[in-house]
Amino acid sequence: MQDNYTIEMLNITKRFPGIVANDNISLQLKKGEIHALLGENGAGKSTLMSVLFGLYQPEEGIIKKDGKEVKINNPNDANDLGIGMVHQHFKLVQCFTVLDNIILGVETTKYGILQKKEAKKRVLELSEKYGLKVDPDALIQDITVGMQQRTEILKMLYRDNDILIFDEPTAVLTPSEIDELMQIMKNLAKEGKSILFISHKLNEIMSVADRCSVLRRGKYIGTVDIKDTTKEELSKMMVGRDVQLVVSKEDAKPTDVVLDVQNLVVPSSHHHKNAVNNVSFKVRKGEIVCIAGIDGNGQSELVYGITGITKTTGGTINLDGKDISKMSIRERNTSGLSHIPEDRQRHGLVLDYSLAYNMVLQRYFEPEFRSKLGFLKKKNIRNYANRLIDQFDVRSGQGAATITRSMSGGNQQKAIIAREMDREHDLLIAVQPTRGLDVGAIEYIHSQLIKERDAGKAILLVSLELEEVLSVSDRILVMYEGEIVGELDPKTTTREEIGMYMSGARREEVKA
Structure with missing residues (x-):
């Protein structure tokens, strides 16, 4: 029955x-x-959802809502x-408040004057009902990424969206x-909302989804009931082969010591306190800290x-x-530092450049390229870009000539990783290197x-993923309120112990 x-x-x-x-x-x-x-x-998930949301028009096929073609x-x-x-990259106006972003496009006016009082009341009611705590008067540029996402969800609920x-x-x-967020999604589904949830994270899919459809290289592979499947089966459907889920x-x-940081102080751009306060640590050749x-x-x-x-x-x-x-960014790069940044679009790429030009952003002045x-x-x-595209399986419609903005977020990330790992370096700083990547790509990046x-490089990894922290690192340094509050051994620590340090409930004297 289809109805x-x-x-x-x-x-x-x-x-x-x-x-x-x-x-x-x-x-x-x-x-x-x-x-x-x-x-x-690059399997086509975001494209398919963008077709449903009207951002793209399909060349073939139809869409039905409640049995009627639309x-x-x-x-x-x-x-x-x-x-x-x-959206994966939020569509918010940074200099507007949370409330202004939520009502943008569906504003209530009276005699040409914006009526914000009623809107604010409704937003607060929605945030209370669905457990989406936000400050309606805060500017987007001043709130955390998690808060920005809640703002995006409230935008949908404010418009009475049910899909x-x-x-x-x-x-x-x-x-x-x-x-x-998982709990919020479950609550929304209980209320009768229907949710389409794009994810690479098998744990999340297993914990929250009812069914899962798998795409591979633009083709539909199949749909399974979550209660009848396993993470291993899903990853095999997705990648087309068995994937090693453990590092x-x-x-x-x-x-030898490669990076030696002593008593570092970095000011905060948001408040008067220092964001990094008197931090000291070392990273040696042949270890991942x-x-x-x-x-x-x-x-x-x-x-x-x-x-x-x-x-x-x-x-x-x-x-x-x-x-x-006191060195410039370029001097640090040419002195042996490679950096995979956390914000790939802001600090990692020039989105309107071709993939080829992005691959040589820190090397274009070398004799090989100029x-x-x-x-x-x-x-x-x-030629250089094509080699990295092949080696790191960066998928793009027109190869090295592809405009980077048109690529999927995961493939943008792979392009940065390819560029930074291929450059001459002694220290690799990798911030959230697997953010937005699928299990096959994560397996490859971890390897x-x-x-x-093992080739003797020093690696400083910054990750919010506890599984990644525990499985990839050789030493763990926990930061809390701008200070290092604990040094832990991934072989002997637990998620609970790391959580205690992360929440500030425990701290120890850390040797630099």
Whole structure:
């Protein structure tokens, strides 16, 4: 019986230059269910949801809402049909308040004057009802990523949407925020909302979804009931082969100190307190040291200080025995520092450049890529980019010529990882390196990090994923309120113990 489907996408095909993003895909969403959409980076998940939300028009196929065929020409049509979407990269106006972002486009006016009082009351009622605590008067630029996501969800609820699309909603959240979001999604489904949930994270899908549809390279592979499947079966459907879900590595054999940070102080851009306060630690050749902590405890600013994005106001940073504290970003890069940033679009890529140019962002001035007269050697750049694209399986419609903005978030991430790992370096700073990546890509990146370590590189990993922290690192340093409050051994510690340090409930004297 088909009439219990609230949404049916039938035989959808969507093409872009050089690629068929969706190849004859059918997907059916039941009323009140949480339906997960799983697939590798670039498998076509976001494209399919963008078709449903009216951002793209399919070349073939039809969409039905409650059994009737509908035409969705743009997001306004989608909203009129009760379809809302939280995008992987949020669509918020940074200098507006939370309330202004929620009501934007559906404002209530009287005699041409904006009526915010009623809107604010309704937003507070919705936030209370669904456990989405927000400050309506706070500016978007001043709130955490988790709060921004709640704002996006409230945008949908404010418009009375009953079909909610979540595109990689947990990619930027802390473990506790993820737990909260899972509960919120369950509550929404209980209320009769129907949810489409794009995710790479098998644990989340297993804990929250009712059914899961799998895409691979633009094609529909199948739909399974979650209660009848396993993580291993889902990952095999997604990647087309068995995936090693546990990291295998030998014990580390650290040698010389590569990075020596002493009494580092980094100011905060949000308040008068220092974001990093008197932090000291060392990273040696042949080891992976992980900075763990709840988001917003100074990890980002610590990395900004070491890489030169933010000026430090105290302490020293030594790389291979050389003080780099006052060096420019380029000087630090050419001195042997590679950096996979946490915000790939803001600090990692020039989105309107081609993939080829992004691959040589820190090397274009080298003789291999630039002539003595200053002209770029485009053929060399293209060949170099193609090698990295093949080696790291970066998927893009037009290869090295692809404009980076048009690529999926996961493939943008793979491009940065390829570039940073391939450059000459002694220290690799990897911040959330697997954010937004599928299990096959995560398996590959983790194996590359171990390979780098075993080749004698020093690796500073910053991760919010406790599983990643425990499985990849050789030493764990926990940050809380801008200070390192604990040093733990991943072989002997537990998630609970790390959680105690992360919440500030326990601290120890850490030897630099």
